Amino acid sequence: MTAEGRTAGTVPVLRVRNLVKEYGAGEARVRALRGVSLDVERGDYVAIMGASGSGKSTLMNxxxxxxxxxxxxxxxxxxxxxxxxxxxxxxxxxxxxxxVFQSFNLIPRMSALANVELPLVYGGVRPAERRARALAALEQVGLTDRVHHQPNQLSGGQQQRVAVARALVTAPALLLADEPTGNLDTASTRDVLEILDRLSASGRTIVLITHEDDVAGHAKRVIRLVDGEIVDDRRQAPVDGPPPRLPEAAP
Structure with missing residues (x-):
């Protein structure tokens, strides 16, 4: 069984064919995506890269x-x-x-545990099961000692780890991370990327949106977008040993 709890088969987690997205009309029409096609297989770890205006945020949405x-x-x-x-x-x-969003998107006056439980509340899961699953997800990201802390009592890196736990709690087919390290310092960036590396090693399917080469370097496959089109789609050689460390921040 995969980490998503399903037997791996021939159906990709994502199958996209000739995706076009346009905004506006007439002379003001903008084509944000121009016929994008891709498959993401179960257990893959994909980074989608591109400069501002490349269409990566539109594709993520x-x-x-x-x-x-x-x-x-x-x-x-x-x-x-x-x-x-x-x-x-x-x-x-x-x-x-x-x-997993760049801005964390946690509810300010709710504890870490309550924030992680939230998708299960919407899904109608019973309270006892919600609590057990949320605690297990927080354990996966190393925050069992912060379950009753509110977001303003947590560092940025800890808040993002809560957000990762919330993303995991429903056992989704796909973990979709949009610039997850964009608001983090170097140490917190390293912590979050190491968590994603471990999740990938356990069989999770991850799509990561980023503009940073260091972040994309953790993925198994990198897709580059330019002006709404895929211009490069390649697999990366696996890195032996522990995940690469990012350079220390300049003083």
């Missing part, structure tokens, strides 16, 4: 079922997102996608 394409198809874990109404799309997003 569509992959996470936060937006819909103008045309093209998108299947997640075999389910065709384009054929779902808003309610079923929300269920798909809650059950099969775990999100």
């Amino acid at each position: 569509i992959l996470g079922c936060l937006d819909v394409p103008t045309s093209g198809t998108y299947l997640i874990d075999g389910a065709d997102a384009g054929r779902l109404d808003e309610h079923r799309l929300a269920l798909l997003r809650n059950r099969r996608v775990g999100f």
Whole structure:
């Protein structure tokens, strides 16, 4: 069994075909995505890179079922997102996608434990099971001693680890991380990337959106976007030994 609790098969976790996204109309029309196609297999760790305006954030929103394409198809874990109404799309997003955002997106007046439980509350999971699963997720990210702390009592790195635990608690088919180290210092960046490395080694499927080469270097595969098109898609040689350490911040 994979870490997602399903038997690995031939169906990719993500299958995207000819994805187009346009904004505006007429002369003001902007094509953010121009026929993007890709597969992400179960257990893969993919970094999607691109400069500002490359389309990577638009692609992330569509992959996470936060937006819909103008045309093209998108299947997640075999389910065709384009054929779902808003309610079923929300269920798909809650059950099969775990999100980690640059800004953490934690609820300020809730404890770390309550923040991690939140997706299970929306999913109708009973309180005892919610608590057990949330505690297990917090243990995975090394925060068993911070379960009752509120976000303002945690460092930025600890807040992001809570966000990773919240993303894991539903056992999603896909972990989708959007610039997860963008607001972190060097030490916290290293901690979060090491957690993602361990999750990948355990079989998690991860798609990481980033503009940083050091961060993308942790992934097994790097996809580069330019002007809404994939210009490079290559697998990286595995790194022997522990994950590479990032350079220390300048004084």
